[in-house]
Amino acid sequence: MQEYNIGTILAFAINAILIENIVLTQFMGCCPFFGVSKNSDTALGMGMAVTFIMGLSSIVTYGIYQLVLVPLKLEYLETIAFILVIASLVQLVEMALKKLVPALYNALGIYLPLITTNCAVLGICLTNIQNGYDFLSSFLSSIFTAIGFTLAIWIFSIVRTRMEETCDIPKAFQGFPIALITAALLSFGFMGFNGLTL
Amino acid sequence: MKIKDIFKSGIITDNPVFIQLLGMCPTLATSTSLINAIGMGLSATFVLVCSNMLISLLRKFIPQKIRIASYIVIIAGFVTLVDMLLEAFFYSIYNALGVFIPLIVVNCIILARAESFASKNKVLPSILDGLAMGLGFTVALAILGAIREVLGSGTILGFELFGGVAPLSVLALPAGGFLALGFVIAAAQHLINRKRGGAD
Known part of the structure; x- marks a missing residue:
């Protein structure tokens, strides 16, 4: 993406949020998607925490890659460097929020440590570099992808609560299998967006 | 624990994917064909064995407070190694697995074995545990990969089975x-x- 105007940014957003939804078409971030989707409040909390960390880590990893790894010809260390950045960023954000914005910390606190092992965060940082995005594109792609994650986990949590309250699920399918099949149906729904040409 | 028991628990009774429900992302993403599934499984097994060995060797030196960060660095080191080896020797698998090779770093199975087994046990049991869990992961991936390849694309290891017609092509999506x-x-x-019902 070279020029930025409302049209290109909107197309970028629709692509990242709906067409290439990170959970339902690329299978990244499945652990939190299944793990913390038992009710819609926690799902939204997780989504917001992921959005926050993804935005921040895309900025920091872009900087580290372009200013440290490329000049030193150490590009092959990107995996090690990025996971360390994300892990320490999560820790730092947790400490900063606890001290500065206790209200936000109370809302997001318990989800923050879980994000280190969310492969969507590391995945999106690596894909941004692979696609050769510039700074603004990396940031936008991370934010929109995270919004896509939030949307998916939020819809999924609502379907799941409803299903568990009202449906008589066969014994073998109780718990995880029925969640996977629900996700499959949701993924079918998102496949419909494939027809959009932008 | 006997060697047989370690392998039985890793592959069947404590299978990381089917029973412990860990490592969902690579399982779902790389099981579109049998060869990709086995490639992913063996790469993860290699990382698991090496990181379990090194973490077990260093378990008395790694400070308690920064242990998770140390494990991640060790795991990431081996993942980088696997990434380069695959790029050099198995380029088609490297291309097919794509970003999921570096993402082995955040595979919960590996961190879970480091934390719950390798950090508390001697070197040899840790290596065996890594091997057993890795094989369990590989077996699970191979089963899923075989189902999805046969039904989804109508092939097995690239050979056509039903005259080029896929019985259930949705499974490849x-x-x-x-x-x-x-x-x-x-x-x-x-x-x-059913097993539990029979035992009661």
């Missing part, structure tokens, strides 16, 4: 990954329930 894994885990739960 992302949605089919969720669907196939859901049915396989339901089958596993059914077998466990």
